[in-house]
Amino acid sequence: xxxxxxxxxxxxxxxxxxxLHRVAGPTAHEKRARIHETPGPRWFxxxxxxxxxxxxxxxxxxxxxxxxxxxLHPVAMAAVAAHSGFESDPWGRLQRTSTFLAVTxxxxxxxxxxxxxxxxxxxxxxxxxxxxxxxxxxxxxxxLAWVHAAETACFxxxxxxxxxxxxxxxxxxxxxxxxxxxxHRLGVxxxxxxxxxxxxxxxxxxxxxxxTDQSRAAARYxxxxxxxxxxxxxxxxxxxxxAVELLPASVRARLDxxxxxxxxxxxxxxxxxxxxxxxxxxxxxxxRPARSPASGSPHTLxx
Numbered sequence: 001x002x003x004x005x006x007x008x009x010x011x012x013x014x015x016x017x018x019x020l021h022r023v024a025g026p027t028a029h030e031k032r033a034r035i036h037e038t039p040g041p042r043w044f045x046x047x048x049x050x051x052x053x054x055x056x057x058x059x060x061x062x063x064x065x066x067x068x069x070x071x072l073h074p075v076a077m078a079a080v081a082a083h084s085g086f087e088s089d090p091w092g093r094l095q096r097t098s099t100f101l102a103v104t105x106x107x108x109x110x111x112x113x114x115x116x117x118x119x120x121x122x123x124x125x126x127x128x129x130x131x132x133x134x135x136x137x138x139x140x141x142x143x144l145a146w147v148h149a150a151e152t153a154c155f156x157x158x159x160x161x162x163x164x165x166x167x168x169x170x171x172x173x174x175x176x177x178x179x180x181x182x183x184h185r186l187g188v189x190x191x192x193x194x195x196x197x198x199x200x201x202x203x204x205x206x207x208x209x210x211x212t213d214q215s216r217a218a219a220r221y222x223x224x225x226x227x228x229x230x231x232x233x234x235x236x237x238x239x240x241x242x243a244v245e246l247l248p249a250s251v252r253a254r255l256d257x258x259x260x261x262x263x264x265x266x267x268x269x270x271x272x273x274x275x276x277x278x279x280x281x282x283x284x285x286x287x288r289p290a291r292s293p294a295s296g297s298p299h300t301l302x303x
């Protein structure tokens with residue numbers, strides 16, 4: 001009997017399941033069901049911009065851009081290099097981060113509060129010194145504010161460029177305000193609540209940013225040596241180029257960009273759109289949110 005190739009639908013399902021398990025772990029479907037289907041109030045209603053942004057495949061570009069930008073703060077990068085396990089357990093770190101974002105964005109208020117408490121507990125134990133001898137602690141509000149601002153800016157920028165529905169200015173401000181609520185709970189002091197405030201906050205950190213041996217190693221690892229099977233490396237290369245191209249030129253100049261990434265930068269936008277569209281096509285749809293028996297609408301808690 002001649003071998004016949006699997007149907008397109010079967011290939012799509014396999015690819016989507018593989019990606020979902022990479023990002024969310026082996027219990028991905030159980031996590032998604034709990035996050036989306038458990039009844040109860042949420043921090044954010046279904047109309048909030050944070051839900052639009054965090055549900056879109058453009059987050060893959062924004063997440064990588066955020067890691068590259070965050071690496072240029074030498075104190076924050078020293079803490080990541082010493083304590084995060086981003087090289088020894090990259091998928092575990094990605095899964096923990098993606099789960100935190102999903103729970104705080106879509107999960108019940110109770111689960112979101114527990115997730116924040118766990119992160120704050122971990123932060124309380126992370127302390128040390130940079131290679132230059134500068135002391136740090138992960139719970140330092142100054143470092144927390146940098147990580148929060150860089151993450152918020154990159155997620156929003158990626159969505160505005162690669163998202164299915166870019167946000168109008170008022171909703172973009174709403175996204176920053178939504179993220180500020182989570183940042184405040186994590187210990188960020190006075191997080192920005194508008195895009196203008198976010199831009200100003202990032203500018204405050206500009207004098208502190210510089211390339212270090214640790215940031216160069218992180219860029220090489222993320223861009224040139226990702227822990228991926230060979231068939232996934234070409235689309236990842238375009239995704240990486242899209243993430244780098246999303247950053248300001250002054251930031252890109254400080255990164256140790258591999259030759260392949262620099263070569264692909266002129267194709268970063270069309271390549272990024274193609275890869276994001278492919279991810280959007282293959283990723284399984286999230287379960288429908290739990291609904292209130294009384295009103296027929298999702299339980300929400302405005303904060």
